[in-house]
Amino acid sequence: MQGFSYSEIDDKVLGTLAAPGKVYYVCLAFCFTGVLIGASCWGYQIATGLGAAGVMHPVNWGTYLVNFVFWVGIAHSGTLISAILYLFKAPWRTPLARSAEAMTVFAVSTAGLFPLIHLGRVWIVYWILPYPNQRNLWPNFQSPLVFDVIAISTYLIVSFLFWYTGLVPDLAIVRDRARGIRRRIYGWLSLGWTGSDRQWNHHGSAYLLFAALATPLVISVHSVVSWDFALGIAPGWHSTIFAPYFVAGAIHSGLAMVITLLIPLRRILGLEEILTMKIFDNVAKTIVFTGLIMGYSYLTEFFISWYSGNIAERAIFEWRATGHYALLFWMMVMCNSLAPLVFFLKWARTHIAPLLTISVLINLGMWYERYIIILSSPGHEFDPYSWGLFIGPTWVEYGIMLGSFSLFFFLFLLFAKFLPSVSMSELKEELPPPMRGQSV
């Protein structure tokens, strides 16, 4: 950030909030149409029943759970970048953090819809919440599904509040430059922030504590998601490696999504000087690390299934690699473990085309990974009599999946135009403060 002044940072970032061009509206309309298609498919499913989705014995968790785990995973790197890198004082975090946090909030919101979509009777969703009722019926707090409700709700609330708390000083900057109704709206959103000594003092402590609390939370949330599977006794699921394996996978996919989103964003919003190639270089290096963990985890799963001597465990892993899902399995290995190795080359880490290609491949690979884990194990349990395949995805599932991706990008497009996508106050903090002693 060296070479910028406070005013230049404000001008640069506030410039992104100017009236958008036609391309923006076309993208927005495209995404909104996708959201409507998804909502219509969900409406159809509610009207006709859960049979509209391809979930049937023995594979009762279809693409809704795949998408749920995928979006929770995407949500992870936002908090990783903003909280963990904040605690480690990594300087390349600052320009990325705001967009990554927004990505987290939108991805968790999208993920949170899938358990609702998967419910046959969504209007009684409140039954899974612990509320006092006549018959003293409570959710079972030993169930990983209830852990999930608590963990995901906590993650959504904490991610949103962390994002908003960081936004408040920037909203005050927008307010102070805005006129008319915009000034009033940003005035409300900024809560009357003035940047007084008292406010900065408390804000600094609170933000640090937010980061300190969000860091273990981010690890716990995907661990809890992994226990949805690992606490079941299905072969291929019942494994102690699942929590670290899922956390690493989540960070892997989240970092790839950060690159996928920010490369077009920096171009469209003209933020090339702030979101520099050096930052993408660092993200790509982290992806190499998480990619190696993924490769190691895949190998470990196979080794343990062989070494355990458990026939059912061996069978499921042999089936994954050679059976019905083999093509997707090898695509998964290629996209998640082999493709990121290209980032060992500095050229690949510092050029747009390989960065974007590999990050999209990783997103694809991570979706396949969840598909294979979730659909293969229940279809290939202990008794061959009960083996079966997933009969979907049906057109309803495809529609809802399109709707979820559209909703995510729709929210991100709105964010990029209405809120500062880079934290101005934190960027300024990284600059040497204006000193008369240093002025010419």
Added chain:
Amino acid sequence: MKMKGLLGVFEYLDDLVKALEVMREKNYEIKAVYSPVRSRQIIQALGLKPSPVRYFTLIGAISGIALGFGLAVYTALQWKFIVSGKPPVPRVPYVIVAFEFCILFGVLWNLASLWLNSRLPKLRLPEHYDPRFSGNRFGVVVTCTPSAQEQVVAILNESGAEEVHEAGE
């Protein structure tokens, strides 16, 4: 005695810090210091104590643990189901519930104490607030008696203030 408020606007941080040090030395009341960024130099010059937000957060986190465990144990005791001869209140799975509640309540108390201590939300900005304070200028509001006004203005100007205004009472 009726007190007067004076606002000094600064371009440079070292000038502001110099003014703050002189004001504190001469026992003038510094009502507020505005800055576009969090600044360690300003906090040191004002001698601000560490924020009490951390104590609120600790209380929130501990109450979250108690609430998480409490809720899980209470609900289990409503029915006292014994499964496989195990006690009806299994402690290990409840650690997860308690952990999530610990984080949730820690964060909620953290935010509440931030708003409480920072006097947020505010419906109106102070009259003397200058929009440049969120951009690239620093500001200090000092209160003094009318007889000391000249001296305060002189200190602010000598420290390098770009502008000095009256800032209400």
